[in-house]
């Protein structure tokens with residue numbers, strides 16, 4: 001008899017949903033988590049602090065209101081890290097309470113400490129403080145949901161103040177005047193946007209020739225234009241060779257020989273699966289060179305009673321997908337029928353302005369030789385866009401020229417990450433552009449952009465149809 005039916009390592013989005021799903025099926029469930037990390041990277045160092053910081057920045061700088069009230073509009077003249085941290089800490093605290101309460105009311109046992117495999121069914125838990133004793137628990141099924149940590153190259157001297165990663169950026173003692181961001185991935189660009197909005201002079205160094213290459217090119221161009229307008233400098237096609245700490249700041253040395261001085265350097269050049277402490281070999285498992293664990297379509301590892309979900313299994317490494325993987329893995333582990341994860345997942349990037357999309361991009365459709373028409377709506381032509389002072393936002397629909405189905409939705413500007421779900425729902429139900437053409441939307445709203453873009457696509461398709469029909 002095992003101590004638990006299902007034991008989960010890690011309480012990020014994947015671990016939480018795995019634990020609760022199994023508890024709802026009447027299983028005896030436990031989660032193992034380090035002290036001060038309930039909620040995982042998501043709540044403590046990743047998604048939630050970064051998105052809350054972004055709201056604080058937008059509110060305090062008044063950036064979103066400047067189209068209406070002028071370039072000098074500010075809610076607060078001198079914005080300090082205390083102003084920013086207050087909101088972040090408040091939200092983190094509340095979210096941790098919500099998670100603790102959800103686990104407790106579902107009778108999930110929380111075991112505090114760092115878990116490691118002793119054998120395929122046994123986990124040793126090392127306490128985080130000397131007073132916590134080492135203990136051993138056994139479980140019939142185990143879910144690994146240990147997430148990732150920032151990758152720290154050995155050539156970089158991290159010191160938590162001047163040369164930092166995305167965890168330490170939440171604990172700066174002041175807003176830097178100059179900042180170098182290494183890596184223009186999602187994390188790098190989101191933080192570059194926030195600091196640029198605060199007035200920091202940001203330089204982004206990216207090894208590749210472009211950034212966010214999975215996004216619509218036109219939208220990435222629009223984002224770059226906005227960021228340059230906020231004094232961001234981009235160095236594409238450049239790699240960082242070394243970062244040197246100096247008494248007052250740091251020097252980022254590029255392979256091309258350039259030296260960039262800055263108060264602070266944030267390294268956001270990828271993340272590494274948190275598997276080093278797990279002693280996977282004791283369970284007969286291995287991780288790849290980036291700490292990731294291989295799984296099958298049910299999230300089972302090569303050792304069938306052990307599952308892995310969330311960032312530790314790699315792409316797409318998002319909170320929303322991690323949650324769903326956790327739920328599906330638990331269902332499978334409990335012998336319940338499992339639906340496949342829906343392919344149509346949206347991506348939301350909380351830059352300033354924000355980006356969101358679902359489905360294919362123009363580049364992908366062109367590569368795949370799928371004919372499509374584009375319908376565009378610009379916020380400045382929507383009454384709601386004028387009311388909120390968003391003159392740059394846009395929504396783009398990609399419509400199949402063959403059967404008028406929606407193939408992709410790309411949104412840039414206020415509310416993009418919310419608006420995208422209208423398109424996602426329509427696409428998930430196999431809907432065509434005709435639904436949007438004929439639907440009545442609330443007015444004045446940004447959702448109306450769907451109708452405007454649908455009409456635009458339909459008008460273009462009509463021209464082609466007319467010309468094609470001519471003898």
Ligand SMILES: Cc1cc2nc3c(=O)[nH]c(=O)nc-3n(C[C@H](O)[C@H](O)[C@H](O)COP(=O)(O)OP(=O)(O)OC[C@H]3O[C@@H](n4cnc5c(N)ncnc54)[C@H](O)[C@@H]3O)c2cc1C
Nearest residue numbers: 010012013014040041042046115146147310311317318319
């Ligand atoms: C700065 C930043 C911003 C992000 N923004 C977004 C966003 O806007 N939207 C989005 O969808 N995603 C975002 N993400 C990604 C998102 O946070 C992750 O996809 C998500 O947190 C992954 O969830 P997870 O279940 O894999 O576990 P994680 O949230 O990674 O948590 C893993 C947990 O496992 C614990 N753990 C590790 N090893 C052990 C062990 N041996 N024993 C016990 N516990 C252990 C850790 O302490 C940690 O608490 C962001 C990430 C970062 C870093």
Ligand SMILES: NC(=O)c1ccc[n+]([C@@H]2O[C@H](COP(=O)([O-])OP(=O)(O)OC[C@H]3O[C@@H](n4cnc5c(N)ncnc54)[C@H](O)[C@@H]3O)[C@@H](O)[C@H]2O)c1
Nearest residue numbers: 183184185186187188206207239240268269270317348349
């Ligand atoms: N809004 C969101 O959904 C969101 C937000 C933040 C993070 N995330 C998740 O977190 C994950 C990690 O994000 P990330 O941005 O750290 O990683 P990433 O791997 O996406 O980006 C790292 C970037 O750094 C560049 N790079 C690496 N080494 C370099 C060097 N020496 N010099 C210059 N450039 C270098 C790479 O070319 C790459 O573009 C993402 O995969 C994403 O899923 C999601």
